[in-house]
Amino acid sequence: MKILVCISKTPDTTAKIAFTDNNTKFAEAGVQWIINPYDEWYSLVRAIELKEKDPSTIINLVTVGGADAEPIIRKALALGGDEAIRINAEPLESYQVASLIAEIARNGNYDLVLTGKETIDYNGGAVGGLLAEVLDLPYIANATNLQVNGSTATVKREIEGGEETIECPFPLVLSCQKGMAEARIPNMRGIMAARTKPLKVVDPSPVQTLTKFSEFQLPPAKQGVKLVSPDNVDELVRLLHEEARAI
Amino acid sequence: MSVLIFVDHIDGHIKKASHEALSYGAKIAEQTGTTAEAVILGTVNDDLEKLGEHGVKKVYQVQNEQLQQFDSQVYTKVIAQVAQQSGAKVIIFSNNSSGKALAPRVAVRLKAGLAAGVNALPDTSNGFTVRKTVFSGKAFAQVAIDTEIKVLSLNVNAFTIITGEGKAEVIPFDAIVESPKLKTIDSTKTSGKVSLTEADVVVSAGRGLKGPENWGMVEELADTLGAALACSRPVADAHWRPHNEHVGQTGIAIAPNLYVAVGISGAIQHLAGVNRSKVIVVINKDPEAPFFKAADYGVVGDAFEIVPKLTSAIKKLKGQS
Incomplete structure (x- = not known):
């Protein structure tokens, strides 16, 4: 089986969120970058688990980004995977990213394309679905479990207030979320091995962008907490009912 | 020209998130001087004419046995056919489990720009920009969509349901439906009585x-x-x-x-x-x-x-x- 795992570079979960250039750009100064947690913990680790079960499995990683994305893709290779492809373009929006990855996916004849359920920065959650439609493949969003039985995948996905188990023939595209696998940290052997794994850089073909982030805003600051005495819980209920109109 | 809203349902009932999406879509139609229309795949126990109360004029209903299986690949092609018939310029999904799979696919199919996870009415005074949540709720972004057709997925609980007067015309729609590749073999209720993402x-x-x-x-x-x-x-x-x-x-x-x-x-x-x-x-x-x-x-x-x-x-x- 051949798996393509899509990797994004995102700010660390604790990064300070601020904007520059008249609020049109994320302020990157001093920001630590990580592998998007959904890409790392769920899709990549699940792919590695499948390879551990069946060593003939091939895992390729793909990312869209400039040279500054290389430490991230190396870190992903340290966790596992056979080789990585970096499409040398600045990621601008989901359709552009999906179109670029689709080309790699099409040429590589993958049985399975995995993405995280969303990136923690732009929260679009769209690349998996966009890719699936460009490639005309089946797609399951927000998958929480994946089992492989020969030519069929058995996938669980979360729906409102429940869960479904779905069978689907390969090839298919999945977006992964919590439940899919347990987070791992790379070990020394993996880190050493990652240094010599192939990392191919390819030039992007010209693709369209359909949307643009025109401005960013921070949410208005909270008014400050209203503290209620633990001996006067009735007052809290009154406030929630009369002031906040929440109950 | 229309604003077309996808109506999602489970256990014979229209999801709350879809009532939000219908109200949101009808407001956009009002704002842009077009009509709001809805599309539903399959059958429900709810009265579809009543969707008119949210401001929707027509409900296209596609009934086909193949649609009992949710498969985004199949659904997308059906929604695209309805969108064409309706002359949809804006297509609205809820950003819920179905919408997350459908909105991007429909956008590609119709060569439309997508804004996923929007939480406010668009600004249509000069082009088309709409606000969405970014950085996991720590900020907002205005997204400008440049294409003729726009696809939006509305965050759950981000828009208040509007209920007024009105009756929608229910129109059976005969679509070409492919056979699904996906097969749901089991379905379980995991949480208690209230769905976590839809809960008030x-x-x-x-x-x-x-x-x-x-x-x-x-x-x-x-x-x-x-x-x-x-x-x-x-x-x-x-x-x-x-x-x-x-x-x-x-x-x-x-x-x-x-x-x-x-x-x-x-x-x-x-x-x-x-x-x-x-x-x-x-x-x-x-x-x-x-x-x-x-x-x-x-x-x-x-x-x-x-x-x-x-x-x-x-x-x-x-x-x-």
Whole structure:
């Protein structure tokens, strides 16, 4: 089986969120970058688990980004995977990213394309679905479990207030979320091995962008907490009912 | 020209998130001087004419046995046919489990720009820009869509349902439907009675509860409030509660009207999953817990004393005792 795992570079979960250039750009100064947690913990680790079960499995990683994305893709290779492809373009929006990855996916004849359920920065959650439609493949969003039985995948996905188990023939595209696998940290052997794994850089073909982030805003600051005495819980209920109109 | 809204349903009923999407879509139609139309795949027990109350003029209904199986590849092609018939310039999905699979696909199919996770009406005065949540709720972005057709997915609980007068015309639509590749072999209800992502009220608890055996009191509070139950990441990781109750940056992101957090310190990753809640109540014995900075109301004290008192005070308010 051949798996393509899509990797994004995102700010660390604790990064300070601020904007520059008249609020049109994320302020990157001093920001630590990580592998998007959904890409790392769920899709990549699940792919590695499948390879551990069946060593003939091939895992390729793909990312869209400039040279500054290389430490991230190396870190992903340290966790596992056979080789990585970096499409040398600045990621601008989901359709552009999906179109670029689709080309790699099409040429590589993958049985399975995995993405995280969303990136923690732009929260679009769209690349998996966009890719699936460009490639005309089946797609399951927000998958929480994946089992492989020969030519069929058995996938669980979360729906409102429940869960479904779905069978689907390969090839298919999945977006992964919590439940899919347990987070791992790379070990020394993996880190050493990652240094010599192939990392191919390819030039992007010209693709369209359909949307643009025109401005960013921070949410208005909270008014400050209203503290209620633990001996006067009735007052809290009154406030929630009369002031906040929440109950 | 129209604004077309996809109507999602489960167990024979239209999802609450779709009523929000219908209300939102009808407002956009009003704002842009076009008509709001809806598309539903399959059958429901609800009266489709009543969708007119949200401002929708027509409901295209596609009935076909193949559509009993949700398969985004098949659904997308059907929705695209309806969109063409309707002359849709804006297509609205809820950003829920179905919408997340469908909105991107439909966008590609119709060569439309997509804004996923929007939370306000678009600005159509000069082009088309719409606000969406970014950085896991820590910021907003205005997204400009340049294409002739636009696809939007509306965050759950981000738009208030509008109910007025009106009756929609239900139009059976004969679409070409492919056979699905996906096959649902099992379906289970995981959480309690209220779906976590759609819930108006969510009661959540963390490590402060000391062990899974102490969840009875938060369950009772949740029941009293008609709330869904949630938990923090350490609680899910320790298997005190199932993973599908974990809210936070790497779990489920929610935006209820009221979020009650019991014994959760409020790490930044937890806040990222709940900061879109309209009202936040924090109960914690540590006055320095960072969650108080993000809260609207707080009680500093012992959860084991406060939660039962809170439950009985709410019962009193609701006239249940």
